[in-house]
Amino acid sequence: MIPPGAPIVTAAQMRAAEEAVFRREPQLDVMERAGAAVAREAARFVHGSPILVLAGPGNNGGDAYVAARLLKAAGHDVAIAASGEPGTPAAREMHARWGGEVGSLYQARPRPVLVDGLFGTGLTRPLERGIAPVFAELVAAARFTLAIDLPSGLETDSGTDLGVPRGISATLALGALKPAHVLGAGLERCGHVLLADIGIPVESQWRTVTRPKLVAPGPRAHKYSRGLVVVVEGDMPGAARLAAHAAMAGGAGYTILACASDGGGGPDALVRHKIANGDDLADFLTEKRIGAVVIGPGLGRDRRAEGLLKAALGADLPLILDGDALTLLGKSAGAWLQRRNAATWLTPHAGEFERMFESDGDKITQTLAAASETRATVIHKGADTVIATPRGVVRVLAQASSWLSTAGTGDVLAGTLAAQVASGNKNAAEAAVWLHARAAALAGPAFIADALPMHLPQAISECL
Numbered sequence: 024m025i026p027p028g029a030p031i032v033t034a035a036q037m038r039a040a041e042e043a044v045f046r047r048e049p050q051l052d053v054m055e056r057a058g059a060a061v062a063r064e065a066a067r068f069v070h071g072s073p074i075l076v077l078a079g080p081g082n083n084g085g086d087a088y089v090a091a092r093l094l095k096a097a098g099h100d101v102a103i104a105a106s107g108e109p110g111t112p113a114a115r116e117m118h119a120r121w122g123g124e125v126g127s128l129y130q131a132r133p134r135p136v137l138v139d140g141l142f143g144t145g146l147t148r149p150l151e152r153g154i155a156p157v158f159a160e161l162v163a164a165a166r167f168t169l170a171i172d173l174p175s176g177l178e179t180d181s182g183t184d185l186g187v188p189r190g191i192s193a194t195l196a197l198g199a200l201k202p203a204h205v206l207g208a209g210l211e212r213c214g215h216v217l218l219a220d221i222g223i224p225v226e227s228q229w230r231t232v233t234r235p236k237l238v239a240p241g242p243r244a245h246k247y248s249r250g251l252v253v254v255v256e257g258d259m260p261g262a263a264r265l266a267a268h269a270a271m272a273g274g275a276g277y278t279i280l281a282c283a284s285d286g287g288g289g290p291d292a293l294v295r296h297k298i299a300n301g302d303d304l305a306d307f308l309t310e311k312r313i314g315a316v317v318i319g320p321g322l323g324r325d326r327r328a329e330g331l332l333k334a335a336l337g338a339d340l341p342l343i344l345d346g347d348a349l350t351l352l353g354k355s356a357g358a359w360l361q362r363r364n365a366a367t368w369l370t371p372h373a374g375e376f377e378r379m380f381e382s383d384g385d386k387i388t389q390t391l392a393a394a395s396e397t398r399a400t401v402i403h404k405g406a407d408t409v410i411a412t413p414r415g416v417v418r419v420l421a422q423a424s425s426w427l428s429t430a431g432t433g434d435v436l437a438g439t440l441a442a443q444v445a446s447g448n449k450n451a452a453e454a455a456v457w458l459h460a461r462a463a464a465l466a467g468p469a470f471i472a473d474a475l476p477m478h479l480p481q482a483i484s485e486c487l
């Protein structure tokens with residue numbers, strides 16, 4: 024469980040926020056609060072069992088000494104094992120305040136409850152060979168492990184695995200979430216993510232996705248005011264139909280499939296408009312009441328597909344590009360999209376993203392760079408979905424249903440997004456990502472993509 028709507032900050036931003044607080048309040052007081060939050064959380068899971076607290080050389084270790092002292096004062100059986108001498112003034116002071124024995128990490132005997140205070144935001148390189156196996160064994164032997172701020176061995180800004188063991192039960196993020204709580208290996212390694220307010224205000228344009236506030240249609244609503252969505256069909260008509268169905272169930276008032284033939288399945292309320300080629304589509308997209316166009320799901324990559332894509336790019340309408348449209352654009356996405364006046368949304372999965380953009384750095388940095396290069400809102404899909412806008416706003420959805428890993432769910436997201444865009448939602452991307460994930464949760468295990476749109480109305484009802 025990741026706290027919704029919570030700010031996410033990098034290690035450097037967290038340090039700056041701490042420094043600002045230290046100008047008006049002693050660092051040791053803040054560390055006392057951090058340690059107290061850890062002790063409080065750990066105490067919930069102790070049930071009379073002996074506790075082993077691991078302390079590293081930095082301030083993460085400082086928090087550990089505080090937590091150990093407070094747990095002991097509360098009557099728990101507490102032992103501390105350290106990887107070395109405390110190396111910061113605050114950690115040294117907290118070590119002194121502990122006043123008891125400190126064992127060596129390398130000789131530590133496992134205990135049922137483990138508190139990990141080895142490394143937090145200061146981890147800069149892979150866990151040393153000697154530390155990683157000892158730490159992993161202690162975690163494996165414990166019934167419950169609570170990580171202070173971050174599981175030791177996780178890189179703060181990327182969630183890269185630098186030797187973090189499996190089996191951490193819960194992580195108490197101090198002050199704010201860091202990218203590692205919601206990205207990459209962190210998704211699997213943090214366990215339950217809890218957040219403690221330790222009196223350090225943070226400012227951030229990055230947050231976890233939260234449930235949107237949607238409004239029901241007013242009494243004077245009609246199909247156009249609810250939003251007209253056009254989905255362009257290509258080589259694989261089923262993909263476009265999935266997107267169209269999602270747009271309809273996602274609240275659009277009117278959905279039109281721009282298709283090569285009149286035949287084909289789909290709901291009766293779905294209207295078909297015949298187009299033979301790009302020129303036809305360009306003509307059709309002069310209709311000003313269209314609120315969003317989706318192109319890419321099952322589009323194909325041949326000359327006809329290129330013509331359709333060009334027509335869609337040239338239309339002065341909000342545009343959602345998915346699937347084959349992204350692959351066709353490839354590395355020239357920036358050049359094409361910067362020319363557009365109307366808003367654009369891109370919904371690449373990891374493979375499509377790699378074909379379009381340089382993928383240096385962590386997922387948030389990459390996605391921000393892509394948004395800036397294309398002047399589009401980019402929804403970089405995956406187990407950790409990162410939304411970035413050209414203005415630097417970031418939303419991250421972690422821990423969506425892993426059953427979403429089935430063909431066609433991306434098409435459903437594109438259609439859900441189109442409905443939100445066409446309805447005029449200013450936070451369409453975040454809303455669509457939330458609704459899509461919620462529909463998946465409601466659909467339960469082993470659903471097929473066709474079933475997802477049917478759960479969108481229930482997901483929407485939870486947002487009204």
Ligand SMILES: NC(=O)C1=CN([C@@H]2O[C@H](COP(=O)(O)OP(=O)(O)OC[C@H]3O[C@@H](n4cnc5c(N)ncnc54)[C@H](OP(=O)(O)O)[C@@H]3O)[C@@H](O)[C@H]2O)[C@@H](O)CC1
Nearest residue numbers: 057080081082083142143144145146147148149150151172
């Ligand atoms: N600022 C504050 O007052 C507050 C901070 N808070 C807490 O402090 C945490 C951040 O503390 P921090 O910056 O001291 O870093 P921390 O994570 O303890 O580790 C740094 C030490 O580890 C070492 N080291 C690094 N990598 C290593 C490796 N692979 N293998 C071995 N050693 C390695 C590194 O060595 P160096 O790189 O310097 O050689 C250095 O000695 C933060 O997560 C939160 O818990 C809260 O209490 C709120 C108040």
Ligand SMILES: [K+]
Nearest residue numbers: 139142171173
């Ligand atoms: K830790």
